[in-house]
Amino acid sequence: MHVFIAGANGQIGQHLLREIADSDHGARALVRHLDQGPELQQLGATETVLGDLEQDCREAMKGCDAVIFTAGSGPHTGPEKTIAVDQDAAIRLMDTAKAMGIKRFIMVSSMRAEEPDKGPEKLRHYLRAKHNADEHLKNSGLNYTIVRPGQLTNEEGTGKVSVSARLADFGKIPRQDVARVLLAVLDSDNVTNRVFDVVSGDTPVAEALAKL
Ligand SMILES: NC(=O)c1ccc[n+]([C@@H]2O[C@H](COP(=O)([O-])OP(=O)(O)OC[C@H]3O[C@@H](n4cnc5c(N)ncnc54)[C@H](OP(=O)(O)O)[C@@H]3O)[C@@H](O)[C@H]2O)c1
Numbered sequence: 001m002h003v004f005i006a007g008a009n010g011q012i013g014q015h016l017l018r019e020i021a022d023s024d025h026g027a028r029a030l031v032r033h034l035d036q037g038p039e040l041q042q043l044g045a046t047e048t049v050l051g052d053l054e055q056d057c058r059e060a061m062k063g064c065d066a067v068i069f070t071a072g073s074g075p076h077t078g079p080e081k082t083i084a085v086d087q088d089a090a091i092r093l094m095d096t097a098k099a100m101g102i103k104r105f106i107m108v109s110s111m112r113a114e115e116p117d118k119g120p121e122k123l124r125h126y127l128r129a130k131h132n133a134d135e136h137l138k139n140s141g142l143n144y145t146i147v148r149p150g151q152l153t154n155e156e157g158t159g160k161v162s163v164s165a166r167l168a169d170f171g172k173i174p175r176q177d178v179a180r181v182l183l184a185v186l187d188s189d190n191v192t193n194r195v196f197d198v199v200s201g202d203t204p205v206a207e208a209l210a211k212l
Pocket of ligand 1: 010150
C-alpha cells in the first residue's frame with residue numbers, strides 16, 4: 001500500500017517511517033516545513049509532501065490508498081488547538097479520504113477515549129476530541145482501525161504488547177512499539193473495523209493482533 005502519514009515528523013511518525021522502510025509498503029510523509037523532508041526520507045519515507053492538516057489535504061493525498069493518522073496538537077497547546085487538530089483536522093482528513101476513494105484509515109487514538117468524562121480532568125478536552133474523531137471514523141464507511149495506546153514512552157520497544165478491545169488497567173507503551181502495531185495493522189485482515197487498546201505486554205505484536 002502507499003500510505004499517507006499524517007504526523008510523520010512526530011515521534012511515533014518517525015518510528016513508523018523506519019518500520020515501513022523495511023516493509024512492502026510505501027510512505028508519503030506529510031510535513032509542515034520543507035526542510036523536514038530530507039531527514040524523513042533518510043528514515044524511510046518514500047516521499048514527502050508539504051501540507052497542513054488544518055487545511056485541505058486533497059492534493060497531498062492523491063495516489064495514496066491508506067491513511068495513518070498519528071498527528072496531534074501535543075501537550076503544550078491550548079484546548080482550541082486540540083479541537084482544531086485532534087478532532088477537526090482528523091475528521092476533515094477522513095472526509096477527504098472518503099471523497100477520494102481512499103478506503104483504509106488507521107487512527108492513533110488514546111486509551112480512555114471511549115469515556116472521556118471518566119478520564120483525568122486535565123485530559124478530558126483531549127479525550128473528548130479523540131472520542132469525537134473516533135466516533136466519526138466508526139460511522140464514516142471507511143475501513144477503519146482505531147488503535148488506542150496507553151501512556152507513550154520513549155523507551156526502546158520490546159515488540160511485545162497486550163491488546164484488547166478494552167483493557168481494564170491503564171499502562172504504558174514505547175512509541176516504537178506503537179509504530180510496530182501500526183505496521184502490523186496494515187498487514188492484518190482481522191483488525192478492519194476494530195477498536196483496541198494497546199500497552200506493553202508479553203505477546204509479539206503480530207500474534208497479539210491475530211488473537212484479537
Ligand atoms: N502522549 C501520550 O501519552 C499519548 C497517549 C495515547 C495517544 N497519543 C497520541 O499519539 C499520537 C502521536 O504522538 P507523538 O508522541 O508521536 O506526537 P508528536 O511527537 O507531538 O507528533 C505530532 C505530530 O503532529 C504534527 N502536527 C500537528 N499539527 C499539525 C498540522 N496542523 N498539520 C500537520 N501536522 C501536524 C506535528 O507536526 P510538526 O512535527 O511539524 O510539529 C508532529 O509531527 C497523537 O495522536 C496523540 O494524541 C498520545
